Amino acid sequence: MKLAGRKILLTPGPATTTYGVKLAQVVPDICPREKEFGRLLKSVCTELTRIVSDSEKYTTILFGGSGTAAVESILSSVVERDGLVLIVNNGAYGKRMCEIAEAYGLGHLVFHSPAHSALDLTALESLLDKSRRKITHMAVVHHETTTGLLNDIDAIGALCLKYGIHLIVDAISSFAAIPIDMRKMNIHYLAASSNKNLQAMAGISFVVAETELLEKNNPSKPKNYYLDLHAQYRFFSETYQTRFTPPVQTLYALIQAIEELKEEGVDQRYARYKKCWETLIAGITRLGLKYIASDNLHSKLVTSIFEPNVEGYSFKEMHDYLHSRGYTIYPGKLDEFKTFRIANIGDITFKDIESFLMLLETYLNRKGFVKDV
Ligand SMILES: Cc1ncc(COP(=O)(O)O)c(C=O)c1O
Helix, strand or coil: CCCCCCCEECCCCCCECCHHHHHCCCCCCCCCCCHHHHHHHHHHHHHHHHHHCCCCCEEEEEEECCHHHHHHHHHHHHCCCCCCEEEEECCHHHHHHHHHHHHCCCCEEEEECCCCCCCCHHHHHHHHHHCCCCCCEEEEECEECCCCEECCHHHHHHHHHHHCCEEEEECCCCCCCCCCCHHHHCCCEEEEECCCCCCCCCCEEEEEEEHHHHHHCCCCCCCCCCCCHHHHHHHHHHHCCCCCCCCHHHHHHHHHHHHHHHHHCHHHHHHHHHHHHHHHHHHHHHHCCCECCCHHHECCCEEEEECCCCCCCCHHHHHHHHHCCCEECEECCCCCCCEEEEECCECCCHHHHHHHHHHHHHHHHHHCCCCCC
16 A cells, blocks of 8 residues: 655644544444444543543543544534523634624623633623523633634633632643643533544544533523534433444544553643744744734644735645645635644654745745845
8 A cells, every 4th residue: 555645734633633633544444333343442431531630530432534423413412492602702712602693592602802812801790690591601712723722711711610600611622732720720521533633533522511501401492403512412322322423443543542642641741832832933024924813822732823915925836836745735714814734743743844934934035025124
């Protein structure tokens, strides 16, 4: 078998994977209803739980699907018909949670905040104080992949504790890179997926939740079907199977990716990513490009960069130039500014970023882009 050539994805997931992860998918065919597969699923759930919490208090529930499936599963399963969820919207993924709430007709309030500055926690608390209806849940994105902005989950968790609110966190782009402790941060439900900092393949999304809540909150008339969190939890607890066909080979890749994460460690992985980010920032700054989100609020995982102000520039042309040379970059997602995004996650090192910067420099020089002084 010929091994695929190495391509560098500077996109916020799927990220570049190791050969070990790619090859782990080549396994003898197996029916996912077999006991041995169930044992694998069970151990994957335990390992995923351990990355952010402990199995005494928390459980992981797997779904076949992309990250949005996990977020949608939580919102549509746990916010009851008479419940009220306060959604923090400071980027595209906060907005997506609002759209999910609307699609399911959930009672919800929205706390709007700019995409590039820290949340005003005093204003957030005053909304909790002023609400005439009891707010039952708060939903927030940990790392807003739109800009690279990190929301302060410790502070939000403390607010939720004070007001007796269950906290839902979309940790899709922070899980397995930025250390998370669900107990300490008072997170009740967390959504993540296989294909970002976990460095596995796309196709598995999962929810880590307080087991007691999964046991207790069991609506008699669910609003969803495939994404019913409680039904998926119950079925798995009884059978060690998912209710519907799981992405079998993707699971083997995930097992390998978890092993590789354990070898590297979350802290070390984040240190590697941060070194990539520092290299990127030094490089783009030298070239004269500017980026959104100040360093103290930055995840150091994804950077939203202002497009170069030069005649004839097009994202597509720059993308195609870099893509044909092995580096894939990503468009921006902000309405108010023209940006593109570079993520520095996956199986890459700062050397890959240096090579990327050389190509970017050549491209910008060809366009006649000059640094503002
Ligand atoms: C914070 C966040 N939430 C949700 C998603 C959606 O994930 P998916 O495209 O896998 O459904 C993403 C994807 O980039 C994300 O970064």
